[in-house]
Amino acid sequence: MPEPTHDADQPRGRLVLITGTGRSGTSTASGTLSHLGLHVPGPYLGANRSNPKGFFESRWAVRFHKRLHKRAWINDFDGRPEAVELAREAITPAMRDELRGFLEDVSGEHDQVVVKDPRTVWCQALWADCSADVGLSIRYLSMLRHPAEVLGSRTEYYAAGADDDRRRYYATSSLGRWINSSIVNERETRGARRTFVRYVDLLRDWRTTMKKVAVDLGLEYDSDLDDMSPHPVDEFIDPDLRRVQVTWDDVDVPAPLRELAEEVWQNLEALADSDGTDEGASRTLDGLGARYAAMVQDAKAMSHDATEQSVNKAKDTAVRQERKRVREEEAAAAEAADPAAEQSGVDRFRARARGALGAVASKVRSK
Incomplete structure (x- = not known):
């Protein structure tokens, strides 16, 4: 691939990487930006029962990340603190060239491109590097949804019909994945232009929420959001999308893990309220990450015999x-x-x- 000829100090476009954890509203955010005139490259994953409005998620990006995760021996939403390092070690020069080629293609006629895939959490530095190589200025939109609701949603669609022991196992492992992904996502995007958006805020008042996103990320829409006349987003965003609403009382998970997740959530909310930058919240999340890593090591030690068997x-x-x-x-x-x-x-x-x-x-x- 020839070397890019752009002036690195003058980016020719913007790439919005929509990240966060699965079941947190990333598809709704991507679809909303598409309806506001930004380019979301297809073809997309199709709609299904778990996401009837569609995913607005590039098949290319999903396949790319799945190949990377297979090489790294990690789960798409992995609960191990070392997952991000395993992903970095699995990246090949050919993969870098492949990603650069994709970004060149999708941004050729568009100056604002949106790629949505929660799996980017393990390789955000790769996306940042390749974006810079092709002259795109990257910025991150991280969707937030309370972990109890994420667990409820994932269990509803992916563990339906399982017995109580299986559902508890699924909920516990999913909560570990939520904690780990949330901590890694915040750390890996720190210092970049970013914003954190609560899913519930997007559903309740998309105009106010997306105006804030535009300011935080330096985006331009093809619509005046102060104009309250009917807009396609009004039909796209349905409050009923938040079909699963649960609290900690509805989720059977270990108390120490639940308490840690709640602390992570509170600090992510602080970042949402401070335009993506809160040094105190970031420091606290680093400490919570260390606590989580120690908890994982203890769990490995206690389950050693079962694992060995x-x-x-x-x-x-x-x-x-x-x-x-x-x-x-x-x-x-x-x-x-x-x-x-x-x-x-x-x-x-x-x-x-x-x-x-x-x-x-x-x-x-x-x-």
Whole structure:
């Protein structure tokens, strides 16, 4: 790919990266910006029961991140503090070139581009670097939704019908992922132009909320938001989108994890109220991140025996399956090499079997 020829001090466009945790309203934010004239490159993921208005999420970005996560051996929404480092180590020069090419293509005729994918949390530095390489000024829109509601929403759509133990496991692991993703997202976007938006604020008063987003991120819309006449966003944003409304009382998770998540939430709210910059909140989130990492290490230590048992069982199963595969291949090769000999062996086995069955029948008749 040829080197970019733009003046690095004069960005030719803006890239808005919509991030946050899953089920926090990122699709609603992306769709709203699309209706306000910004370019959200498609094709998109299709609508489904969990997101009937559509995701406004680029298939290219989703596939790119999933390939990266597969190389890094991390979950899309991973609860391990080291997940971001694993993702960094998995990035290849070819992936960088691929992302630069994508950004060149989608920004060729647009000076305001929106890419929405919560999975960017593990590689925001990559997006920032590649954006700068192609002359785009990056800025971040992080959607916020209370963790109890995120858990309720994820459990509703992804663990429906599970038994109580499974639902508790799912809720606990999902809360760990919410904490980790939230802390990493704040840390990785710190110092950049950014804004934090509460999902409930976007649903209640999208005009006021999006005016603040425009100021915080330096965006231009194709509509006057002071004009209260009907707008396509009025139909797009439906307060009923917030279908799952729960509190901590409705979620079965360990108390220490719940308390930590609530502290993270309160500091994210402080950032939402201060245009994305609050040094005290950022310092506190660093401390909460250290607490969470220690909690994860303790959990690993306590579950060591169960984890080791699962690993050993998986190894034994893999060994048995491999031995079976080898035996089957050897038998097939022998048959292919000498089908007559193979058939002769089968005939001898059948003859012995018939003889044994005949002897048993004679004994039965003699009684």
